[in-house]
Amino acid sequence: MPALDLSQTSVDLTRTICDIPSVSGDEGHLADLIHDAVSALPHLDVHRDGDTIVARTHLGRPQRVAIAGHIDTVPVNANLPVRDLVEDGEPYLWGRGTVDMKAGVAVQLKLAAELTDPRVDLTWMWYDHEEVDADLNGLTRLARTRPDLFAADFAILGEPSNGAVEGGCNGNLRALVRTRGVRAHSARAWVGENAIHAAAPILARLAEYRPREVPVEGLVYREGLNAVRIDGGIAGNVIPDLCVVEVNHRFAPSRTAEQATQHVLDVFDGFDVEVIDLAPGATPGLDAPLAREFLAAVGAEPRPKYGWTDVARFSALGVPAVNYGPGDASLAHHDDERVPLAQIEDVERGLRTWLASP
Template sequence: MELDLALSAGDLTRALVDVPSVSGDEATLATAVEKALRAAGGDDGSGAGGAGAAGGLEVLRDGDAVLARTNRGLPSRVLLAGHLDTVPVAANLPSRLDGTRLYGCGTSDMKAGVAVMLRLAAAAGEGAATRHDVTWVFYDNEEVAADRNGLRRITSGHRDWLQADLAILMEPTGGEIEAGCQGTVRVVATTRGRRAHSARSWLGDNAIHRAGELLTRLAAYQPRSVTLDGCTYREGLSAVRIDGGVAGNVIPDECRVTVNFRFAPDRDVPAALDHVAQVLDGFELSVEDSARGALPGLSAPAAAAFVAATARTPAAKFGWTDVARFAELGIPALNYGPGDPNLAHTRDEYVELALIDEAERVLRSYLLS
């Protein structure tokens, strides 16, 4: 397939949405993105052409990730990042247009943002002047386990491509700036008892009943709110899964409760785990997953300049995003995209066309002269 980067951002979003790209199956879309970028002033893969002072793009394919950048010798560099994959389709393809809304899998999360990125890359590739050198990163496998994330692979194999003064992750934010992100840890609390026949329950010790105290603690838990750089992060400690039971006539001897702690970025992972251990003191705990959050970083000059240029008031990002990966690299990073985060992963996912156009206008004004 071929992508026409001359389409409006809304029409290009629709074209992207109509190419299914569930995590692990991004190859078709990645190839289309690569071809479009090479055609829009990029090299053809043979080493000819590419980025230069007047225009053009250097293009790199890594697995099912595609990267492009200008190399004009400008004193600053801005990186735009967006993932190509979506969650599984939920009978919401092909896309459909209903008035000012475009419905379909990935419309908000985050093919609308990808469309804006492609439009800007096309303009730069065709010679439009830029205020900064710009890097575009279109990556795979964001919606699945962290060890499959394409951005992680790029960090390992092509670290130089991620160097920037500011990274803008085009996650859905409703057209607002969301700074930093929460960290997350997931632990499994196990309660143990003694198995018995349910007709003689007094001979057993019910592990599911023992989990009652744990659930009571979680229900009574009072999360804190933390304000950093003017952004207020709300924490949460929640049971998200419970497993237990052997059969309909057996007193269970084991029950497992999965607990997720979403924590403010002033804590690191060890501190978050210590807090969970304090709240659930006395229970057997094992760590299933963890990821540090990212501080807002709004005092960094490049981030402050973007906030000033957009005239938006930053808010805290609820949830974990790949801004944390850039923060680990020492690169200030913000979330900014046209989609609605509350619609991500839903059956009725949609994006407002006006927000796509607004995101393109804002970024075009910030990046292009």
């Protein structure tokens, strides 16, 4: 693979990096190319930690903005290489990573190369392992080894937001809810206890659950509590002695991780519950001066981010952060993933206008 050409348009750069597969755990080649490309730029100081690359300006500006994007994707499913398509008269790029989130990464690479004299100092972050467990995330690792690199007055995550500004994010909790029984031959089921049957009340509670809509700093976040996986049984003629229901709770950023955990424990009171993944949300942070300036510059009406994103990592460090990137988040991980070319160009234009203005 030849070196990345950062003089390409952001659309062509999206094509290029999408056609370099980088499923979580296999980001090394793309990380190498990004590292080599930005290391050649004299106005940037570059640091690498595993497959996470950080590039910073040091212009002595009174304020610093961090702009980040992950370079990994979910697994490819016959949706590479990318291709152009037209839908209702609008041109798109179709293929894995176009939405989540290599179009955003391409915009960031393009601007990192060309904004040599921005109005604020900039910290660009391209990181690995976003699509898997939180403890593997490149920003988690970087926060342990180089927390100083997160210093900023405001942060922007290039996560897909349809070219709008999405403030904060919901928190994310995954838990295993277990039932136990007694194993027996299915021809003599009465001598056993069926753990799968015992899980019926878990599913009933989920079916009856009514999620909240929670206003936080002027934005309304929608919560959720859903079964996402059920596992039980070992053979077609054996009464199962164990059933595990995996549940996913998306909770408003006004709720702490401890409160979210307690809520799940309360919903499944009487059952064996184990929390296996927990990431707090992030409040919108839109009252920060740089956030207000950014919203005014791009002319955007802020919306809530229903999913979890790494804005939460910056928020936990006291850095207000928003999501701003091309692509429809409902198409993230979809086999028909596609991004409008106009959104890639619009997001580049919005960031360039704000960062380059005096």
